[in-house]
Amino acid sequence: MKTLLSNELLENIGSQSGPHRELVTRRDIKKYAVAVGNLQSKYVEGDQAPPLFHIALFWDVVGLDALSTDGLSEDPLLPEFPLSRAMAGGSRIDYIRDIYPGDWLTATRTLTNIYEKKGRSGPLIFYEVDMEIINDAGELVIKEKKTSILR
Secondary structure, rough: OOOOOOOHOOOOOOOEOOOOEEEOHHHHHHHHHHHHOOOOHHHHHOOOOOOOOHHHHHOOOOOOOOOOOOOEEEOOOOOOOOOOOEEEEEEEEEOOOOOOOOEEEEEEEEEEEEEEEEEOEEEEEEEEEEEEEEOOOOEEEEEEEEEEEEE
C-alpha cells in the first residue's frame, strides 16, 4: 500500500499548542450539567464539575461559518492532512483532581502520533493528541489521550 503520510507531515509529531487558560465558573458548571443531563446536586448546584466538563471548557468559540462539514472548528495544532472526513477514534481520560468553581485551569495539547491503516473502503489516517490540564498550583488535574480517524 502506498502511504499517504509524507515525511513533512510526520515531522509535525511533537508539535504543541500554546497554553490555553480558562476560569471555571459555577454558572458554567451548572449549564454543562443541565445540558448533558447529569443532574446530581453537586453538579447542578455548580459545586463541582462533572466528568467531561473540561472538553467544553477548552473548545474554541466560533461561528457556524467557521465549522467544517463534520461540525468541527479548524484546529491550529494539526497539519493539513490528505484526508479530511473526521471520525472519533476514542479517548482515554485520567481524572487526577476534581474541578471546582474558581479554579483556573491551563491546557496544553501535543500531537503525539500519526499513522495509517487500510480500511475496507480505503486508507485511514489516525492521529493522537495528548492534553494535560494543570491548575494554578501546577498540579495535574486531567490527562487525556484522544485518537481521531480521517477517511
